Amino acid sequence: MTWESIAATKRQVLRDSIPAEWLIPAAILPSTDQLDVTNFPQESGFFTEHELEITSSPAPTILSHISSESWTSEMVTKAFCKTAAVAQQLVTLQLETQKEKTCLTGTQTNCLSEIFFDRAISQAKELDAYFQKTGKTKGPLHGLPISLKDNINVIGYDSSIGFTSLVNKPAINNSTIVDILLEAGAVIYCKTNVPTAMMISETVNNLFGRTVNPLSRNLTTGGSSGGEAALIAFGGSRIGVGSDIGGSLRMPAACTGIFTIRPSSGRFPNCLSRACLEGQETVNGVIGPLAKSLDEIVLWARVIVDQEPWIRDPRCLPIPWRCVETKERLKIGVLWNDGFVTPTPPVARALKETIQKLEAAGHEIITWASTEHMEMLVLLGGIFLADGGRSVRKLLEPTGEPFRPEMKPYEEANEKSVYDLWQMHVNRNNLCKSYLDRWNENGIDTILCPTTPYSSVENGKFAYAGYTCVFNLLDYPAVSFPCGINSDKAVDTPYVNHQALSDLDAQIQNDC
Structure with missing residues (x-):
């Protein structure tokens, strides 16, 4: 089979996995020019009031209802499965280029990558x-549906990470x-789309196509945990599990207005999950929640830390959950820009207003210089391409699948020697020491x-991941959080006489 036929068949299998009663009637489908579809569940009449109550409730509330027997796990699971199916x-891809429309003829599905609703409902029952039998819950997440990024393995299902060669290899x-x-009582019900190799800042691949932002379908949801972020932003999941090696949790969270944490490596278990750059350990990938x-x-x-994951994952650190009191007055370093790309006007305004609130609350604010950032970015590029793109190429070749244009650096990379890689390690360690000393x-x-x-x-214009990936090299924990400030064209007008920090900065400001 050609890669195109493999992809088409996989997408059809995915579509056929949606129960007929959850297919949206044509009469109530939003028009192609309706960009924000997040209100569809509330406004379409396709959901019951009870289903809407369930999916709009925070996870602790859901767990409380289940433990008090006012809700069953089955009804909760069905509500989230239905909402995920609608998402x-x-x-x-209705707003994509004609080329990508043609590639994906016959499908409108690309938020999820694997659907196992029947299995989830059976587990909930x-x-x-x-x-009913024991009078107690199975664990702290009893009955709570949790979604998973595609690279997280579930027995019997693909972890294709955007490659046609990994289809039908459960x-x-x-x-x-x-x-x-599962041992904590969670219900696993679907997996979500990722970009090719999970190494693109937008969620797009040759297998499922592009995941777009439910808040505005002409905008990107980011990558690589973009399918997960889109599902949560739409309301089809309350908590999802993603991964991060260069910003893959934080960028999608920022694009969709949700929360995430990128932990330091060893905090949460990442054992037995699929990676494209298998064996690359200069910068460790980590998992985290959205x-x-x-x-x-x-x-x-x-919940995860309390399960003592270090007993199962040799890379996990044996650090129990601790409650730590923070200082009343924090000293906060503000990176206004990283010396290479200026934040666009709405982001700059959000940063400024957040700082004003922190200062009003009594915290000390200082400017943090981007001293090591550019050197770290150059180093990261060399690390991810050190194998000359062989890891990606070996996954494309079996089906003749082409490199996507976003993967051009991997297509053109030259392989580094072991000595060169070791020197990268030396450089990394020196940069990390310099950053810590300055801190x-x-x-x-x-x-x-x-x-x-x-x-x-x-969609297609996300050009820079430099603000997140430096903290992967440093291996610092990092969060992304919405600050309650929305973009406003009337306020966030383009910069006047902007002095671009780089050619890329000029391109980004022009694109926005």
């Missing part, structure tokens, strides 16, 4: 039966995080900076 049908083991979630609220991030993180010399408690230069950007 899959609305986060479409088993949890309800267990509760996982033979669960990722460690999946076993922990959610509608900070409380839900904390809930997920605490300590200034006595700061945290850094506040943009997650991306964009609030979001038109």
